[in-house]
Amino acid sequence: MWDKDLGMWPSVVGSVLFLSSVEFVLSGKWHLPKQYRQRDESFLNDALSYGPNVCAIQEVYRTGEKFYPDCVKSRLRKICDRPTFVRYQCCGGYNLVQGEQGCPAVRPLKNVRETIKDLKLNEFSKLLTNTELERQLIDGGAYTVFVPEDEAFEDLTYDQKQRLFPWTYQALSLVHYHIVHGWRNTSTVKEDMDVPTLYYGLKPVRIGRNPIGVYTVNCARIIKPNILAANGIIHVIDKVMSPFDLLGNLTDVIMRDSSQFSNFINVLYTAKMVTYLRDGGMFTIFAPNNYAFSRLPDNLKERILKDQRTAEAVVRHHVAEGIYCGESVLITSGLKTMDGSKVTFRCRKNGYYVDNVKVISSDNIAGNGVFHTIDKLLIPRAVKTMDDLARDLNLNKFLQLSHEAGLLDLLESRSDMTLFAPTDEAFNALPTSFQTALLSEPVEMEQLFEYHLVKGKITQDDMIGDKYLETESGKKMKISVHRNGILVNDGEIITPNEECSNGIIHVIDKVLIPPEYDLLMLITRDKSLQTFLYHVENSKLQSLLLKDDAHYTVFAPTEEAFSKKSTHEMEKLYDNIELLRKNTLHHIVKKIIISRGIPANSMLQLQSMQGEPITISQDDSGNFYVNKHAKIVEVNIIATNGILFKIDRLLQCMCNSSG
Ligand SMILES: *[C@@H]1O[C@H](CO)[C@@H](O)[C@H](O)[C@H]1NC(C)=O
Ligand SMILES: *[C@@H]1O[C@H](CO)[C@@H](O)[C@H](O)[C@H]1NC(C)=O
Numbered sequence: 001m002w003d004k005d006l007g008m009w010p011s012v013v014g015s016v017l018f019l020s021s022v023e024f025v026l027s028g029k030w031h032l033p034k035q036y037r038q039r040d041e042s043f044l045n046d047a048l049s050y051g052p053n054v055c056a057i058q059e060v061y062r063t064g065e066k067f068y069p070d071c072v073k074s075r076l077r078k079i080c081d082r083p084t085f086v087r088y089q090c091c092g093g094y095n096l097v098q099g100e101q102g103c104p105a106v107r108p109l110k111n112v113r114e115t116i117k118d119l120k121l122n123e124f125s126k127l128l129t130n131t132e133l134e135r136q137l138i139d140g141g142a143y144t145v146f147v148p149e150d151e152a153f154e155d156l157t158y159d160q161k162q163r164l165f166p167w168t169y170q171a172l173s174l175v176h177y178h179i180v181h182g183w184r185n186t187s188t189v190k191e192d193m194d195v196p197t198l199y200y201g202l203k204p205v206r207i208g209r210n211p212i213g214v215y216t217v218n219c220a221r222i223i224k225p226n227i228l229a230a231n232g233i234i235h236v237i238d239k240v241m242s243p244f245d246l247l248g249n250l251t252d253v254i255m256r257d258s259s260q261f262s263n264f265i266n267v268l269y270t271a272k273m274v275t276y277l278r279d280g281g282m283f284t285i286f287a288p289n290n291y292a293f294s295r296l297p298d299n300l301k302e303r304i305l306k307d308q309r310t311a312e313a314v315v316r317h318h319v320a321e322g323i324y325c326g327e328s329v330l331i332t333s334g335l336k337t338m339d340g341s342k343v344t345f346r347c348r349k350n351g352y353y354v355d356n357v358k359v360i361s362s363d364n365i366a367g368n369g370v371f372h373t374i375d376k377l378l379i380p381r382a383v384k385t386m387d388d389l390a391r392d393l394n395l396n397k398f399l400q401l402s403h404e405a406g407l408l409d410l411l412e413s414r415s416d417m418t419l420f421a422p423t424d425e426a427f428n429a430l431p432t433s434f435q436t437a438l439l440s441e442p443v444e445m446e447q448l449f450e451y452h453l454v455k456g457k458i459t460q461d462d463m464i465g466d467k468y469l470e471t472e473s474g475k476k477m478k479i480s481v482h483r484n485g486i487l488v489n490d491g492e493i494i495t496p497n498e499e500c501s502n503g504i505i506h507v508i509d510k511v512l513i514p515p516e517y518d519l520l521m522l523i524t525r526d527k528s529l530q531t532f533l534y535h536v537e538n539s540k541l542q543s544l545l546l547k548d549d550a551h552y553t554v555f556a557p558t559e560e561a562f563s564k565k566s567t568h569e570m571e572k573l574y575d576n577i578e579l580l581r582k583n584t585l586h587h588i589v590k591k592i593i594i595s596r597g598i599p600a601n602s603m604l605q606l607q608s609m610q611g612e613p614i615t616i617s618q619d620d621s622g623n624f625y626v627n628k629h630a631k632i633v634e635v636n637i638i639a640t641n642g643i644l645f646k647i648d649r650l651l652q653c654m655c656n657s658s659g
Contacts, residue, residue, distance in 0.1 A: 058085070133198075251278040343378060417454070517639055
């Protein structure tokens with residue numbers, strides 16, 4: 001069957017130019033995207049130009065590292081922060097023919113042993129010489145052989161090199177461990193799989209592939225895949241694998257190295273996750289070493305080491321399900337950790353990073369996964385205290401003011417709180433005089449601070465319309481739900497539910513000013529509302545607007561509004577106290593309305609306390625109207641027991657005529 005497929009098969013034989021195979025045959029006419037043609041012209045051998053059986057590979061500039069992306073179109077401009085270029089070669093198994101385009105010549109296949117020799121994979125070759133295995137690779141099969149490139153042997157430690165003398169037991173084990181039975185090209189790898197090797201016929205290697213088509217074996221990258229031989233397939237890899245690679249599961253392997261991981265091991269025990277990470281799988285663990293723990297503040301370290309919930313949160317934040325080899329990360333890879341958060345595994349010029357933490361030893365593989373050693377902990381939100389979280393959320397102004405007022409400790413030490421934290425922009429939008437007052441008068445800031453703080457952990461799911469939250473200041477905060485979101489007083493929640501160890505932060509876009517007065521007091525103190533006050537008093541509605549436990553919206557007509565009425569109309573009102581009372585009640589709604597909750601070009605329908613309907617609407621230019629004709633001239637004046645809007649016209653009710 002292989003012979004039949006040969007025309008399409010990227011097999012190889014070393015040739016004059018050392019033409020390696022690649023897994024992607026771009027057979028037939030070679031259509032190179034224009035921009036690549038120009039850019040990479042210098043690497044195109046004339047004889048190779050366009051023609052059949054030309055293959056492209058990406059190389060990382062100045063490192064000689066080669067990658068084989070699924071197609072040239074998805075070419076990565078940079079790999080690990082280094083620029084790449086594309087090189088064109090004859091596809092594996094094809095050769096140049098003098099005077100012809102492309103690579104039309106097909107070479108006959110040789111056996112695996114010969115092919116390895118032809119590929120000049122000398123170190124691995126040496127280990128095979130005069131062994132029983134060598135015979136098998138000549139006339140047995142079929143085999144799939146993962147052959148480390150020569151450079152990979154240089155990376156071995158001195159000890160390892162010493163033990164790898166040809167003919168030794170160790171050398172033989174190692175070679176057996178690089179061979180599996182059968183024809184296994186990379187297309188057969190759909191997902192991570194463990195494949196038994198010739199090493200006692202069982203110790204497996206793990207073949208993996210990532211979504212962009214990087215293949216690994218035990219986290220060694222396949223740098224030249226699918227080189228076809230007469231009795232097998234060769235994949236060149238960039239590391240020497242070890243028969244001990246998959247020996248022991250993650251926790252066992254980590255525990256073997258207690259000099260590095262004693263703290264992390266303790267945390268695993270405190271978190272009661274040792275068994276889980278030993279029996280389950282597959283996992284990727286970012287394992288912090290002891291140095292990472294030594295960098296923690298004492299109290300946090302104590303908490304992580306001793307408190308089960310904290311330890312568990314930390315461990316879950318360092319573990320992702322599935323296997324993520326560093327070798328398969330070409331730029332970045334977003335991983336979801338077990339606590340549901342996301343971390344970024346990325347490759348930079350000088351190594352791998354998870355978020356901004358450097359990986360100091362990558363791709364340590366174990367029976368049920370892989371671990372990478374890091375020297376700094378990734379602290380999950382759930383372990384941070386509220387002040388840390390506020391820093392993460394860039395609530396700098398809030399933090400600064402809280403600090404000035406000596407309130408920062410509160411955010412660290414108290415438990416179970418909900419903070420509605422205004423953004424920096426919200427603070428900047430305050431009048432300058434107000435900002436200065438907050439800075440210079442800690443008491444002001446304290447009151448403001450306490451007005452943004454509520455006892456208990458209140459998530460967005462706990463917030464429903466027309467409810468009040470009792471703030472730490474003793475004053476209430478109004479929750480209202482509208483079609484586009486949730487408001488607290490007139491501030492909108494823009495980032496909800498940021499949870500940390502001792503509470504929840506909801507970021508809001510307004511500084512909430514604690515109300516000082518009840519509705520009656522607001523009206524009494526306002527010079528432009530004196531006639532309305534007179535109406536309230538004569539309607540005997542003072543007690544209503546004083547009440548602490550009810551919440552009203554009052555549409556208070558200004559002096560200007562009254563001036564639009566004729567003396568006659570006013571006298572008619574004053575002659576009939578019942579009519580006056582009805583009229584006044586027509587300006588009050590037993591519900592709190594926040595103008596921001598009313599979308600533009602729409603109308604909110606309500607019932608006044610007098611019983612007739614009233615509407616509030618917003619026009620194109622952001623003006624609000626009651627019953628279409630009374631313009632709201634001042635919005636959202638918040639009282640301890642409600643909210644006040646000033647309007648420029650009296651609202652008419654039917655009661656006027658019936659009275
Ligand atoms: C892999 O082998 C299968 C047959 O088993 C073949 O159809 C396929 O084309 C091969 N793929 C590559 C990339 O060599
Ligand atoms: C290792 O993990 C695998 C799951 O990947 C599990 O089946 C096996 O029992 C574990 N071995 C030990 C010794 O815990």
